Amino acid sequence: MPELPEVETVKNALSPHLDGRFFERIETHIGQLRYSLAPLYDKELRNEKIADVRRRGRYIIIELDNLKAFIIHLGMSGSIRIVEAAAERKKHEHVIWHMNGGMTMRFDCPRRFGFVKVCKLKAAGADPQELSHLGVEPLEPDFDAVYLYEASRKRTGSIKNFIMNNSIVVGVGNIYATEALFAAGIKPMRTAASLTRAECESLTKAVKAVLKRSIEVGGTTIADYKSVDGSEGKFVHELQVYGKKGQSCPVCNTEIEMTRLGGRSSCYCPKCQK
């Protein structure tokens, strides 16, 4: 399931294949994913040089020279691959971009939680209006103890849901929220407002460390996620508590427990996490 490290990995792998090329034709095999795919037939998306490929939160932005852009979200099961136009289409490859030079970029999205949106940018390199609600990037310096502490005052929801809230900080999903809270020694069900300054310091550091480490090893492959070349992320081998209910804590051997927060399962060590 693609979280920030996975999307970062995909974006980095995609970039050299798209750089300076243009889309000659876009082919869709389904009417809509999360949103209708009809806007992809806009003529202004064709034969226009690809100016930039970047990431914002869990969204990939492919910007064209005319300031039109695609926003791609992989949902929970989406992947993108670059293959020759002649390659056989996989069952769930719903969108195929044909590039000059004979290669295609293909969006495989079995569970259809992903989407492709078309938008118009105000300037080169600008964030689309569609993503203006997003909070800070977790790997940027503005996600720090002061920010987290101040944003979380008066917040009565759980700290886990708080750091998974896209309007606060982007790209932290269930896996990395779970792992970061373990690394910081904080129970996921604590209210956000109950965190001290010191705990905000350890939590922001833990979020950054977990995300950076995962990017280094190519993300986390649980079931569906693969990068552009089909390789699997190796962070799954470094998970400490995610999905390990009933197993021993790698630090203190206490049995890992699970609770549900915001409808999502949340594993934690009852002894290491206060």
Next chain:
DNA sequence: AGAGATACCTGGGAGC
């Protein structure tokens, strides 16, 4: 305003 619930969707695993 914030927080919780729910819908969306399908593959995979468990249980019968």
Next chain:
DNA sequence: TGCTCCCAGGTATCTC
């Protein structure tokens, strides 16, 4: 074996 049921996940939308 084959069926049904349930779960996983992020985001948008709703309700309180």
